[in-house]
Amino acid sequence: MNRKLALVVQRYGLDIAGGTEYHCRLVAEHLARHASVAVLTTCASDYVTWANDYPEGEEVLNGVPVRRFAVERPRDIERFSALTARVLGEVARAWLDEQGPFCPRLVEHLRRRRGDWDFFLFFSYRYWTTWHGLNAAADRAVLVPTAEDDGVYRLPLFPPFFRRPRALVYNSVEERQMIHRASGNQAVLDEVVGVGSELPARLDPAGFRARHRLEGPFLLYVGRVDRNKGCPQLFDFFRRYRRETGSPLRRVLIGRSVSEVPPDEGILPLGFQPDQEKWDALAASSVFVLPSPLESLSMGTLEAWWAERPVLVNAKCAVLRGQCKRANGGLYYATYDEFREALALLEGDESLRRTLGENGRRYFETNYAWPVVEGKYLDLLGRLRREDQAA
Numbered sequence: 199m200n201r202k203l204a205l206v207v208q209r210y211g212l213d214i215a216g217g218t219e220y221h222c223r224l225v226a227e228h229l230a231r232h233a234s235v236a237v238l239t240t241c242a243s244d245y246v247t248w249a250n251d252y253p254e255g256e257e258v259l260n261g262v263p264v265r266r267f268a269v270e271r272p273r274d275i276e277r278f279s280a281l282t283a284r285v286l287g288e289v290a291r292a293w294l295d296e297q298g299p300f301c302p303r304l305v306e307h308l309r310r311r312r313g314d315w316d317f318f319l320f321f322s323y324r325y326w327t328t329w330h331g332l333n334a335a336a337d338r339a340v341l342v343p344t345a346e347d348d349g350v351y352r353l354p355l356f357p358p359f360f361r362r363p364r365a366l367v368y369n370s371v372e373e374r375q376m377i378h379r380a381s382g383n384q385a386v387l388d389e390v391v392g393v394g395s396e397l398p399a400r401l402d403p404a405g406f407r408a409r410h411r412l413e414g415p416f417l418l419y420v421g422r423v424d425r426n427k428g429c430p431q432l433f434d435f436f437r438r439y440r441r442e443t444g445s446p447l448r449r450v451l452i453g454r455s456v457s458e459v460p461p462d463e464g465i466l467p468l469g470f471q472p473d474q475e476k477w478d479a480l481a482a483s484s485v486f487v488l489p490s491p492l493e494s495l496s497m498g499t500l501e502a503w504w505a506e507r508p509v510l511v512n513a514k515c516a517v518l519r520g521q522c523k524r525a526n527g528g529l530y531y532a533t534y535d536e537f538r539e540a541l542a543l544l545e546g547d548e549s550l551r552r553t554l555g556e557n558g559r560r561y562f563e564t565n566y567a568w569p570v571v572e573g574k575y576l577d578l579l580g581r582l583r584r585e586d587q588a589a
Contacts, residue, residue: 201233201579204315206308206332208299208325210239210266211252212259215470218322218344221393221497225319225342226262228394228572233579236315237264238308240299240327248273248299267304273297294355298326309334317579319367323359324350332363339363340578345373346492347516357381364582367391367575369495371524372516389578394568395501398474403482406475410468415545416448417510418483420476420498421490423455423467428489428512433460435537440464442538447545450483452476480505484551485544486528493517500566503527503558508551510540527558 207222214220222237229235237259241250248269256265273296304327308318312335320328323343332339341363345351351360360366360381366388368374378384407413417436423429436449437460451459451467452475459467471479480486486502491514499509499521509528511518513536522528529544531537544551564570 201317201583202315203229203233203235203317203319203579204238204308205235205319205321206238206304206327207321208240208327209242209245210237210259210264211243214243218342221342221344221495222319222321223260223262224393224396225571225575227260228568229575230262232572232576235262237262238304238331239264239266240301240304241266241268242299246273265307267301267307269299269301270303271298271300273299291355293353294326294329297324300326302330305330305334312338317364317582320363323356329355329359332359336362337364340365340367340582342367342369343373343377344369344494345377346494347376348492351377352380357383361386365389365578367578369393370517370520372520373494376516387578387581389574391571391574391578392495392500392566393497394566394571395497395504396473397504398477401481401505402478406478406482409475410450410466412448412450412466412482414446414448415484416450416466416482417485417487417541418450418452418479418502418507419487419489420452420479420501421488422453423451423457423459425457426490426492428491429457432487432489433462433465435534437462437464438534439538439541443542445542445545447484447541449487450479452479477501477505480507483507485510485541488512488518490518491515496521499528500562503555503562506552506555506559508544508554508558510537510544525558525561527554527561529554 205226209219226235226237241252241254242248243251249272250268252266254266254268308331317338317340318335319340320332321342357380360377361383368390369392449465452471454470480502486507487510489512491512493515502509511530513519513530513532519530522530529540531540
């Protein structure tokens with residue numbers, strides 16, 4: 199295949215370990231096996247301030263050429279927060295400017311050099327670089343919105359925006375339905391694809407337990423320990439569950455903490471860990487738990503299923519609830535009583551845990567193995583190419 203693809207994302211780097219940016223990097227590295235791929239991004243590494251941390255210019259990361267443009271105006275947190283509280287109609291464009299990363303040179307480069315690439319893949323709909331970049335190259339644009347059900351997608355800026363690209367790549371059935379309802383963009387070509395994972399060559403659950411002096415069963419959470427991820431409620435539910443049931447179950451956290459972790463002998467925060475340690479923790483765990491009410495996919499849930507672990511997730515997130523139903527790989531809760539009953543069932547039934555984990559592994563292999571993900575991207579791009587040739 200002789201396609202030339204530019205992936206446009208607000209920040210990009212080997213040290214950015216999660217979210218849309220990691221999703222974009224995995225897609226870039228895997229599509230580079232089939233096409234000529236480059237990444238256009240900013241010099242920012244911090245999604246809060248958009249400060250210029252990387253040098254401007256070109257570099258190659260894992261075989262993918264990356265061109266960085268300086269952010270011209272870092273985010274003013276107070277001004278952005280004030281506009282977020284007021285963002286209705288007439289102030290939406292100002293809100294987008296403050297959301298950032300404000301990087302006109304990236305968009306100007308894209309506008310001048312748009313003929314260098316067959317298609318542009320824009321990641322995450324809500325950022326300045328995506329909105330302005332896609333509008334500058336809509337006839338060659340594929341949008342990967344990674345939209346969560348937080349209401350932002352309904353702001354006046356965005357429903358027409360979702361009708362602009364040539365195609366959309368969704369993370370889940372629920373995300374596609376949500377955007378369809380908000381924008382009426384059913385006529386735009388789309389595909390539910392998601393993303394694969396970088397899988398380990400081995401799993402060492404015994405080594406993980408030995409390194410962290412862990413005995414007995416434990417729940418595992420992987421991700422940013424944050425209020426927005428539902429962590430405080432899960433702390434409350436879990437501690438109450440241990441008090442009421444006398445369960446020896448512990449909870450292990452892997453990820454950077456931006457919210458307080460309560461001091462409790464049943465909770466073990468390990469902070470940021472390398473990828474291999476995450477995989478060994480999954481293999482050693484009894485259940486993977488995700489309390490987040492807002493997800494567009496959840497790579498952590500998919501990785502838990504690859505490791506054949508059942509999941510326990512927040513039922514208020516339609517994506518997680520739908521994934522659990524389609525995979526038959528876990529349980530979900532909306533209240534403490536539901537959490538207690540679901541966790542007690544999982545804790546007490548090894549056969550159920552094994553069956554749900556095996557179901558999850560089959561679901562992962564069918565839908566999120568890299569050959570499947572790459573094939574869906576290539577098929578979509580092939581359809582767009584054929585449309586161009588026919589025109």
